[in-house]
Amino acid sequence: MKAGEVKFQDLLNGKIQYRVPLFQRTYSWKEENWQRLWDDILEIYALEPPRSHFIGAVVTQPIGGSPEHPAKYLLIDGQQRMMTLFIILACIRDAAKNAGEGSPLVEEIDDDCVFNKYAKNPDEREKMRPTQRDAAEFKAILAGEWASAAGQVGQACHFYRGVLKKGDLDGNHIDSAKLKSCVTDYLDLVSVRLDADDSAPRIFESLNNTGMALTASDLVRNHIFMSIADEHEQQVAYELHWMPMQVRMEEPSGNSALSDFFWRFLMMDGSLPRYDEVFEGMRGWIEEELKNGKTMVETLAELNSLSELYVRLWKPASAESVQVIKTQLERLNQWEVDVAYPFTLASMRRWQSGEIDEDRLLAVLKMIESYAVRRLAAAIPTNRLRRIFANMSGRIDWRDYVRSSAAYLMDNEWPTDKAFHEAFQTTRVYIPGRLSRTRLILTSLEQSYEHHEQIVMTDQITIEHLMPQTLNDDWLSELGDDALETHENYLHTVGNLTYSGYNYDMGNMPFVKKKETLGLSHFELNRRIIRAETWDANAIRSRAQELADRALAIWKRDVDAQA
Secondary structure (H helix, E strand, C coil), X not given: CEEEEEEXXXXXXXXXXXXXXXXCCCXXXXXXXXXXXXXXXXXXXXXXXXXXXXXXXXXXXXXXXXXXXXXXXXXXXXXXXHHHHHHHHHHHHHHHHHCCCCHHHHHHHHHHHHECCCCCCHHHCECEECCHHHHHHHHHHHXXXXXXXXXXXXXXXXXXXXXXXXXXXCCCCCCXXXXXXXXXXXXXXXXEECCCCCCHHHHHHHHCCCCCCCCHHHHHHHHHHHCCCCHHHHHHHHHHHHHHHHHHCECCCCCECHHHHHHHHHHHHCCCCCHHHHHHHHHHHHHHHHHCCCCHHHHHHHHHHHHHHHHHHHCHHHHCCCHHHHHHHHHHHHCCCHHHHHHHHHHHHHHHHCCCCHXXXXXXXXXXXXXXXXXHHCCCCCCCHHHHHHHHHHHCCHHHHHHHHHHHHHCCCCCCHXXXXXXXXXXXXXXXXXXXXXXHHHHHHHHCCCCCCCCCCCCCCEEEECCCCCCCHHHHHHHCXXXXXXXHHHCCCHHHEEEECCCCCCCCCCHHHHHHHHCCCCCHHHHHHHHCCCCCHHHHHXXXXXXXHHHHHHCCCCHHHXX
């Protein structure tokens, strides 16, 4: 067996063909896998100069053959990422061809990466051959003849064609030649080449057993305690610093968020490590701290202290004692803005040291919520957010924390009042699986009416569609000639949603009956509804506009109003 780190291009050089054995599963990567790999490639593309990124291992075994034919290898492990990389190369080639960027790049991808140019046997032309189920679609993609996404392989091609059109992290046109180089020259793999007499099925089973790999936090822990020679010092460091930090990061499921904390910690200074680079990043940081004169125990004590702050971001309900900060952090977590944790952690550390006060911290936390909500409403892609918030600590003036933070966010696509007002009226607010967000929007709108008595939200309060999700004859008549179009365009928008405090579903009962029920409600959200004579597209648009006016006042972009 031979093993070594290689560039992806090294696996493609010469007359070669990788064949997926029959005991392997068919191609099964999904959008989350495609997006993660694409994000990694775009991160490489954005760096000047680019840096290499490790994406995993590939295990192969030679198949006997003759010199006049391509050297063949069974692809024992790594077929998912290998197939995906071939698909990406084909998509880059097709994009370059369609954009008229010249034939040299097209020929380079075809001749050096995808095909064995002089193969005599048609079955040996492609440098990779998947299992029979995926073979025809994969072959069509490599040939540039793919037209429809019949299977998962085609879906992958459809995905990468789509993201290529969206451009780089800044939305600019992608240079196909540079992108191709990022894939072939900067993606690193460990190539494990087995001997011809090894049992491929047995090795595949051992590679995919149920054993748990070491996490980044496991590796950091080992590195720290192997560096402390004195046994007593080890015990003190473990009991005073490591164990409290480890316990603090435990989740109810039994998993640990310690590696997540290390990842966000490394981004506080503007660095952008990938998740699989956490150990290397932490080892580098620890070594730098030691060079600066700190002991390992002092370094570990600093991590432990920062982990206390991190838990206040992650679990504010139980860990944060200042009520207004707790409430705002809970809201940010409902919006799933954990991508802002590096900057928020840096802010919390300065708040703890007295550099910024509670009011200014709260103002910026509200800005982050406004920034996230407005971008969601405007459907701005989220793939730049990690870079934006990682860079924020180093780009703002901490002496003018609030105004500087606002200016930075405005420079990074914080939608204007006009854009947000328009988008809020038409964006889909009701999304199954994200209903906590829907409730937060409706609750925020309800609270904007400034009730004299606080509204207590209970499980009996439900989200109701005024125009129902299923239309019956009453509603087809209510909506008029454009009923189906109105239903499609406005069903899940804010203008058609409200709260009901009754524990039964109003479903698709006629609007006049819904008005009677909502008339018993104490929610201000329902006042305009019960005054309406009918509920059609005009009524929905009118209510949406009123609620969008309120949304502008809730999720502000005015720094003076925030402060």
